[in-house]
Ligand SMILES: Nc1ncnc2c1ncn2[C@@H]1O[C@H](COP(=O)(O)OP(=O)(O)OP(=O)(O)O)[C@@H](O)[C@H]1O
């Protein structure tokens with residue numbers, strides 16, 4: 001990749017790490033068209049924790065995938081750190097994602113033949129980083145409470161453990177932007193709270209930007225702002241009271 005801006009996003013400090021304009025996604029199926037995302041414009045501030053709610057099928061995952069550069073929009077633009085990501089080639093976009101965006105998928109998307117550890121290391125390896133500091137890796141495995149499970153393959157992990165591996169895979173690269181699709185959907189309340197605290201700390205202490213999809217208001221309330229989708233459109237936006245629980249280190 002020869003574009004210096006893409007290699008050094010810091011060179012050109014964006015006003016908004018995530019800037020979406022008039023974004024529309026229509027899926028064409030045999031039985032007709034589905035308007036999954038309809039004309040959404042949205043900016044997410046640096047260090048902001050944005051949460052997205054909405055009923056099943058309202059377009060939350062589609063919106064997240066569009067922001068991640070994983071599915072081409074029918075209409076509209078997605079700028080990440082001032083880069084129009086759908087102007088990049090597929091391989092440029094993959095590399096850009098590996099350097100800038102950590103994606104936590106709703107369905108985990110772990111590679112079944114790789115161990116938990118190998119799954120977590122995958123984005124770094126794709127980006128050509130062969131040496132991840134051991135201490136950093138161990139700290140992350142311990143924070144997610146999966147250190148003892150690191151040599152297990154996904155089929156010998158519980159749903160909650162798989163979910164935490166998927167979170168580890170997204171976070172190991174220290175992404176400036178984290179996109180999380182129901183990251184606590186398979187977790188008990190203690191683990192769910194731990195993950196929310198971890199993500200909250202990434203915003204508060206490291207100025208990372210987070211967009212998180214959830215069905216649970218208690219999870220959404222960890223954010224700074226919550227938008228609600230219905231039929232692919234934003235129907236509500238609320239600023240969350242900063243009077244939330246104190247987050248410890
Ligand atoms: N690949 C696809 N092809 C066709 N239609 C799709 C595809 N993916 C999603 N859809 C449709 O687009 C709409 C939005 O789906 P999406 O997965 O974004 O919803 P969601 O809000 O994430 O739902 P959930 O809360 O159940 O995860 C739904 O009507 C869904 O059936």
Ligand SMILES: [Mg+2]
Pocket residue numbers: 060061062106181
């Ligand atoms: Mg979804």
